[in-house]
Amino acid sequence: VTNRRPRSRRGEGERLREEILEAAERLLIETADAEAVSIRAVADAVGVSPPSIYLHFADKNRLLFEVCQIQFDELDRYIREAGTDLDDPVDVLRLQGRAYLRFGLDNPEHYRLLFMGRSDLPPPDGDVEAFLKLSCFGRVVETTRACIDRGRFEQDDPFTVAFAMWTMVHGLTSLLISRPTLPWPLADPEDVFDRFFELFLAGLLTH
Amino acid sequence: VTNRRPRSRRGEGERLREEILEAAERLLIETADAEAVSIRAVADAVGVSPPSIYLHFADKNRLLFEVCQIQFDELDRYIREAGTDLDDPVDVLRLQGRAYLRFGLDNPEHYRLLFMGRSDLPPPDGDVEAFLKLSCFGRVVETTRACIDRGRFEQDDPFTVAFAMWTMVHGLTSLLISRPTLPWPLADPEDVFDRFFELFLAGLLTH
DNA sequence: TGTACATCAGTGAACGCGCGTTCACTGATGTAC
DNA sequence: TGTACATCAGTGAACGCGCGTTCACTGATGTAC
Numbered sequence: 001v002t003n004r005r006p007r008s009r010r011g012e013g014e015r016l017r018e019e020i021l022e023a024a025e026r027l028l029i030e031t032a033d034a035e036a037v038s039i040r041a042v043a044d045a046v047g048v049s050p051p052s053i054y055l056h057f058a059d060k061n062r063l064l065f066e067v068c069q070i071q072f073d074e075l076d077r078y079i080r081e082a083g084t085d086l087d088d089p090v091d092v093l094r095l096q097g098r099a100y101l102r103f104g105l106d107n108p109e110h111y112r113l114l115f116m117g118r119s120d121l122p123p124p125d126g127d128v129e130a131f132l133k134l135s136c137f138g139r140v141v142e143t144t145r146a147c148i149d150r151g152r153f154e155q156d157d158p159f160t161v162a163f164a165m166w167t168m169v170h171g172l173t174s175l176l177i178s179r180p181t182l183p184w185p186l187a188d189p190e191d192v193f194d195r196f197f198e199l200f201l202a203g204l205l206t207h
Numbered sequence: 208v209t210n211r212r213p214r215s216r217r218g219e220g221e222r223l224r225e226e227i228l229e230a231a232e233r234l235l236i237e238t239a240d241a242e243a244v245s246i247r248a249v250a251d252a253v254g255v256s257p258p259s260i261y262l263h264f265a266d267k268n269r270l271l272f273e274v275c276q277i278q279f280d281e282l283d284r285y286i287r288e289a290g291t292d293l294d295d296p297v298d299v300l301r302l303q304g305r306a307y308l309r310f311g312l313d314n315p316e317h318y319r320l321l322f323m324g325r326s327d328l329p330p331p332d333g334d335v336e337a338f339l340k341l342s343c344f345g346r347v348v349e350t351t352r353a354c355i356d357r358g359r360f361e362q363d364d365p366f367t368v369a370f371a372m373w374t375m376v377h378g379l380t381s382l383l384i385s386r387p388t389l390p391w392p393l394a395d396p397e398d399v400f401d402r403f404f405e406l407f408l409a410g411l412l413t414h
Numbered sequence: 415t416g417t418a419c420a421t422c423a424g425t426g427a428a429c430g431c432g433c434g435t436t437c438a439c440t441g442a443t444g445t446a447c
Numbered sequence: 448t449g450t451a452c453a454t455c456a457g458t459g460a461a462c463g464c465g466c467g468t469t470c471a472c473t474g475a476t477g478t479a480c
Contacts, residue, residue, distance in 0.1 A: 010476055013423055033325070039467060049425050051469080060467065090412075116323055116385055118240070147411075154413045160392040161411065164375075164403045171378025178323055185367040196371045203410020204354075204368065205297075206361045217443055220456055246434060256458050258436080267434065 005047030017056040019046050024067050028109040034117070037064070064113065071110045076135040078103040089146035090153075094197055096140055097169045101193050104173035116174055140165060168200060169193070212254030224263040226253050231274050235316040241324070244271070271320065278317040283342040285310040296353035297360075301404055303347055304376045308400050311380035323381055347372060375407060376400070 008015050023045040027037045039060055043050040057063040083095035104111040144158040144165070155161050175182065176189055186192045215222050230252040234244045246267055250257040264270040290302035311318040351372070352365040362368050382389065383396050393399045 007423060007475080010422060016423080038465075040465075050467085051426085052424060054468075055424070116381065119386055119388070151413060153411045154409075155406075155411060157392070160402065161406065163392055164406050167378040167382060167403060168371075168375045169378070170382055171374040171376070174323065174381055175374060175377055179326055181326070185364070185370055195367065196374060199362075199368065199371050200407060201411050202361075203412075204360045204362060204408050205410075206358060207414055214442080214456060217455060223456080245432075247432075257434085258459090259457060261435075262457070 003047045013055070016046070016048065016052065020053060020056060020063065021066060021070065024063060025070065025110075028067070028113070029107065032109050034109050034113055039063075067110075068114055071107065071114055072135065074107070074110075075100070075103050075114070076139075079136045079139050088152070089143050089150060090201070093140070093143045093147060093165070094194070096143060097165065097197060098190055098193055100136075100166075100169050101173050101176075101189060104177060105189060108177045111173065111177060115170060116177075137162070137166065165200070168196060172196065210254045220262070223253070223255065223259065227255075227260060227263060227270065228273060228277065231270060232277065232317070235274070235320070236314065239316050241316050241320055246270075274317075275321055278314065278321055279342065281314070281317075282307070282310050282321070283346075286343045286346050295359070296350050296357060297408070300347070300350045300354060300372070301401070303350060304372065304404060305397055305400055307343075307373075307376050308380050308383075308396060311384060312396060315384045318380065318384060322377060323384075344369065344373065372407070375403060379403065 005016075005019070020042060024037055024042050027041060027045055028034065031037070039053050040050050042063070043053055046052075053063065057066070078099040079096050082099035083092035086092050086095065141158050141162040144153070144162040147153040148155060148158055148161075153161065172189070172193060176184075184192050186195060212223075212226070227249060231244055231249050234248060234252055235241065238244070246260050247257050249270070250260055253259075260270065264273070285306040286303050289306035290299035293299050293302065348365050348369040351360070351369040354360040355362060355365055355368075360368065379396070379400055383391075391399050393402060
């Protein structure tokens with residue numbers, strides 16, 4: 001039991017809710033271990049008793065779910081701000097991919113929670129879909145569509161191409177998180193991404 | 208406590224070791240949950256008391272590590288048997304990729320343990336590297352080298368190309384395991400792989 | 415202005431659970447003499 | 448052939464731990480009269 005948190009004033013009970021969410025995120029970052037984010041650990045980090053959590057969240061899953069929502073927003077921010085000043089949509093796509101990778105490496109445990117955990121834990125499948133369709137993944141699809149519309153890509157289905165891109169970047173990100181010491185062909189993860197992205201763009205076959 | 212296992216005859220103490228490993232693998236498959244593989248659950252599945260595990264394994268990590276070794280062998284078998292009857296190394300590469308994906312979907316929790324878990328749990332990083340270099344990944348590198356040698360690929364570094372391939376297939380496999388209900392562009396995972404593989408071969412840019 | 419009271423923002427103690435691991439032991443079985 | 452004994456293949460009970468969750472409660476604070 002660390003520092004005791006002073007009780008909120010009347011009418012400000014919702015402040016604890018925010019503090020709980022912040023503490024849960026902080027714990028994920030500091031401990032780098034999703035297992036360490038327990039009701040009791042969060043309560044302790046906030047300076048409050050475990051039952052207090054239940055004043056604001058129905059159960060542990062619900063708490064983790066809301067942490068996920070915040071992290072999806074954060075991921076979206078990374079991608080939204082990538083390549084806004086560039087003209088060529090192919091360059092934008094590259095920077096969006098890099099931004100995705102950077103988000104994962106900056107927040108490995110959050111990334112685990114969002115995309116590598118068991119599907120019966122948060123986030124529920126439906127929400128991953130919704131988030132992907134409506135925000136960050138939607139942006140990648142739009143960038144891909146721009147690549148096609150401007151005649152830079154020889155394909156006709158932006159959704160499938162964007163999905164393939166995502167699969168590749170997710171593979172890279174998740175492997176770097178799970179097995180950081182693999183003998184990667186280049187030392188800097190972003191350089192590895194660039195190299196793979198070039199391969200993906202140019203293809204392998206002789207022309 | 209389920210069925211009591213009869214005590215081994217003298218000199219046959221090593222049989223329990225095998226039964227423990229088999230039970231641990233079976234538990235991973237049946238429960239589809241690596242968390243469910245506890246010393247006590249394994250002991251119960253074998254029909255033996257928990258301390259008996261320690262007659263054959265130093266601790267829980269050591270047990271899981273040996274399960275990993277067996278699974279790496281199994282993965283290698285999937286890949287070794289893929290495309291042995293085909294001439295074109297590009298086709299072999301495709302079948303090796305499919306085999307990798309099939310292994311993951313056939314054994315999702317084993318796959319999690321091998322490639323998606325925390326790196327301070329088994330398998331230790333060094334072992335993933337060793338296994339990848341010496342067995343299954345080595346085969347993919349060799350196939351890629353054959354593609355280059357026969358003039359099918361325009362690249363010159365089989366290691367990097369194989370790594371990129373692996374990254375893509377791992378991305379697909381791990382996403383299918385973690386988020387099976389995503390709106391994949393095709394219903395059959397192997398069809399998705401084929402589609403992405405074609406994209407990867409042909410590239411995206413206009414020529 | 416004073417006071418009874420409802421409400422708000424929590425708390426303390428306990429529930430039952432499963433976990434990894436340790437320790438002293440037991441009882442059957444093969445072997446040496 | 449008989450028997451003492453070492454060894455083998457385990458067992459039973461317990462350790463301390465952290466977990467999610469529930470329940471009855473408390474004490475400060477604002478408000479109605």
